[in-house]
Amino acid sequence: MLYIVGLGLADERDITVKGLEAVRASERVYLEGYTSILMVEQQRLEEFYGKEVIVAHRETVESSSDEILRDADRINVSFLVVGDPFGATTHTDLMIRAREKGIPVKTIHNASIMNAVGATGLQLYNFGQTISIVFFTDDWRPDSFYERIKENATLGLHTLCLLDIKVREQSIENMMRDRQIFEPPRYMSVNLAAEQLLEVEDARQQHAYTADTIAVGVSRLGSDDQIIRAGTLAQMRDHDFGKPLHSLVLVGHRLHLLEAEILRENAIDLDSLNQVLKRDYDIGE
Numbered sequence: 001m002l003y004i005v006g007l008g009l010a011d012e013r014d015i016t017v018k019g020l021e022a023v024r025a026s027e028r029v030y031l032e033g034y035t036s037i038l039m040v041e042q043q044r045l046e047e048f049y050g051k052e053v054i055v056a057h058r059e060t061v062e063s064s065s066d067e068i069l070r071d072a073d074r075i076n077v078s079f080l081v082v083g084d085p086f087g088a089t090t091h092t093d094l095m096i097r098a099r100e101k102g103i104p105v106k107t108i109h110n111a112s113i114m115n116a117v118g119a120t121g122l123q124l125y126n127f128g129q130t131i132s133i134v135f136f137t138d139d140w141r142p143d144s145f146y147e148r149i150k151e152n153a154t155l156g157l158h159t160l161c162l163l164d165i166k167v168r169e170q171s172i173e174n175m176m177r178d179r180q181i182f183e184p185p186r187y188m189s190v191n192l193a194a195e196q197l198l199e200v201e202d203a204r205q206q207h208a209y210t211a212d213t214i215a216v217g218v219s220r221l222g223s224d225d226q227i228i229r230a231g232t233l234a235q236m237r238d239h240d241f242g243k244p245l246h247s248l249v250l251v252g253h254r255l256h257l258l259e260a261e262i263l264r265e266n267a268i269d270l271d272s273l274n275q276v277l278k279r280d281y282d283i284g285e
């Protein structure tokens, strides 16, 4: 059996009981090390699970799926995924390869940012499409998310923005020389995401959002030191959210009374938030 196991959001103890049983019954345990990061060391996972954990980087999952699936028609292999297996990236590729080899696959879910974002007090039913924001470079500033935010905004829906993570990036020089030397990991902050969003709005000028659009910045969701703060996009650009991982929600203009109440509770600055709520948002029952 190939078990694809969601690990939850924060630490080694977020795994479900079912997930832990699968891991303990597996001969080999892989940890997907690229779509996201867990806030704990690999060693703590190994101690808690009582198993060696092999980190599978992007290269490994794509080029060594044979190795990952080796003998899984006879033994159990677990593939651990931070968050939920079907959170941001799906693992369809690995599932298809397993199926081709006649290996049964079982998925064990756990929390991911896609549902944990409900901790902001915004109702999951009122979210539109999720978008990803990547680090802009001098000559690569992809902004296709803009159209999708605009659609959300038209319907008054909230938009979850997943922020870029760069791990195991190689410099051009190291890549050309085929040296396995990697740059330090980078995690996009709420500050940078807000800045890039505002830059795109400045360029497009179609009012999908403005510096006054209300947003909720979150960091380390699911951990003991999580931060959830609401304010305008301009405030998101400056407020300190501390260590990674960060995510951002753009708040749609149709708000339930209770959603507005929790935004106020989490306000960076209550007066300015109230002003914008009153002026730009439709608060209903």
Ligand SMILES: *[C@@H]1O[C@H](CO)[C@@H](O)[C@H](O)[C@H]1NC(C)=O
Pocket: 001, 021, 022, 025, 026, 074, 075, 076
């Ligand atoms: C695979 O896992 C299942 C359930 O977790 C267990 O019953 C079974 O004995 C395991 N198979 C092997 C070969 O370890």
Ligand SMILES: CC(=O)N[C@H]1CO[C@H](CO)[C@@H](O)[C@@H]1O
Pocket: 008, 013, 014, 015, 016, 017, 109, 110, 111, 112
């Ligand atoms: C969504 C989900 O299944 N979350 C579970 C993740 O695991 C923890 C602990 O094992 C559970 O408490 C959550 O309910």
Ligand SMILES: CC(=O)N[C@H]1CO[C@H](CO)[C@@H](O)[C@@H]1O
Pocket: 150, 153, 154, 155, 207, 208, 209, 213, 214, 251, 252, 253, 280
């Ligand atoms: C195009 C559109 O509907 N834009 C709306 C997006 O949401 C803001 C509030 O966040 C509204 O003021 C805009 O009219």
